[in-house]
Amino acid sequence: MMTGAELRLDVATGIGQGRREHQEDAIVADFPIGGDIGIAVLADGMGGHAAGDVASRIAVTEVFGALKLHAADADDFLREAPDHLQTAAERANASLAEHMRRNAETGGMGTTLVALAVARARLFWLSIGDSPLFLFRDGDLRRINQDHSLAPQIDGMARMGLLSDAEAREHPDRNCLTSAITGADISRIDCPADPVRLEPGDIVLAASDGLTFIDRDRIGALLAQHRRRSSAEIAGALFSEIEALADPDQDNVCFTVIRVTRRGFLPAGLSRRPAHRGTRPEAPPARAARRGRRWPLPLAARLLPSFRRRTP
Secondary structure (H helix, E strand, O other), X not given: OOOHHHEEEEEEEEEEOOOOOOOOEEEEEEOOOOOOEEEEEEEEEEOOHHHXXXXXXXXXXXXXXXHHHHOOOHHHHHHHHHHHHHHHHHHHHHHHHHHHHHOHHHOOOEEOEEEEEEEOOEEEEEEEOOOOEEEEEOOEEEEXXXXXXXXXXXXXXXXXXXXXXXXXXXXXXXXXXXXXXXOOOOOOOEOOOOOEXXXXXXXXXXXXXXXHHOOHHHHHHHHHHOOOXXXXXXXXXXXXHHHHHOOOOOOOEEEEEEEEEEOOOOOOOOOOOOOOOOOOOOOOOOOOOOOOOOOOOOHHHHHOOOOOOOOO
16 A cells, blocks of 8 residues: 555646536635645535525635645644534535525525545545546546435436436436535535545546536546546546537536656656646636536425426
8 A cells, every 4th residue: 555655646627617607616726746635625506696606616715724724734634634524514504604694695505515635645525415526446437425416316216117217317306406505404414434545546536517418438438548648638638528519508517637646657748858838738628517507405305306207
């Protein structure tokens, strides 16, 4: 098992608005060279117009600030990381509640949240909502967080034969969230006590659900194809795939790509000689957006969802 000192993290982030009128995603990542702890936080807001983007910005700002404060002491962070993550999420939730109290026009806003911290080859994470967190390892792409929406139940009904695959994919309630940061009690928070031990060759991909307009198998194929390239090149490949799809309903999309390598390893095509100014590759611009606003369901609706077959 390798130690954090033997690993190198290559990180890139991307964000695009897509075909939507408003950018409701927010993301921040900080992986300082030589630092003990790297942090990434993303949020996918809901509520439309001003509210969704306000919610995501509040969540990202509050969580990132809280985690950076604790990151000053790496030993403490390693001991208490899950508690720090949960406290930061609760702080963001309280901030949303206070903002809505002071600004009635933003009532009903909310956001998903994925927060992760890499400390000495360990990945700690927290997830609320349906924004996916993937781990690509040994050619296999696996989602490591749960989907807090009705999509898993709808897919389960398709497996039972109660819905066709097409009906499940297009179900109008598919994107309804069962947990989110809304200023009220958070119904579900995923924050495992045990971190993921990172290995050379791993790629961690945290994203808003706009990235899932790309089929998961295709995402895995792109990561496999570009696994020896830089994180910026991988980000560019993902954006290029979104561009190629040209989906008129493309949602906002943001993501962080974290490549794990051995120290001294350089991505394919890069020289060890100092690069000349202006030669750094840049990810192409993206269009990305939302498949429809999603709202957390009331408790009764969560327990007894009403599924309707769609007519042709």
